[in-house]
Amino acid sequence: MLDSDQRRTFAALADVLIPGSDLGPSATAAGVPDALLDQVLGYRPDLVERFAEAVAWCTDKDPEAALDALSVQQPEQFQALTVLTAGAYFLSPQVKAALAYDAPPRTARDDVDSYIDILATVVDRGFATR
Template sequence: MLTPEQRQVFATLAETLIPASDTMPSATTAEVSGALLDQVLGYRPDLVDALTAALDSSAGKDPEAALDSLATEQPGQFEALTVLAAGAYFLSPAVKAAMPYDPAPRPARDDMDSYVDMLEHVVDRGFVIR
């Protein structure tokens, strides 16, 4: 789908958009330009053309200047690039492991008796079209 050169441009731009912090990995550390990018493009095939146009127009440019140019002159391409970079980033196992998130435990609720009681009225009433 994407050429190795386009993937390299994507990695460079994503690294500029998502640098490393004290606790979170950078975009290239999260390996966003490989299988994760392919996975996100599978979810959003409508963004492929805008992404490839953004990557082709950004090739050989300074990453910050390329991003500034896309944001002002081609906002649709900039949006495609940023949505896909963020999507690939948050799919990364390295990012998930670095996030300080503990989901709340789900309480087990077995309300089968309540559901059966509620459905008993429907069964007694029968099929009625109103």
């Protein structure tokens, strides 16, 4: 999807947006510019064009200054870039491990009463093949 120069530009931007800390890895250390980015681009094809425009606009500029200017001058492109960067970051196994967050178990939906009502109609009608 992105060539190596675009990925390099994006990696620099992503590390400005999500630097490494004691709490978690940087965006590049988490693998954001690689397969994770491709994954989120697949999830959000509606943002691909604006994301590509943002990366192109920031190419050959200081990443921090480019992001500051992008947020003011092209807010839709900035939003696409930041949404996809954050989405890719939270898909990373290293980030999930660093967060040490276990989602609560999903409650089972017990719809037996509605199944009984549906099946009662079938039983009343009788078995017939067509």
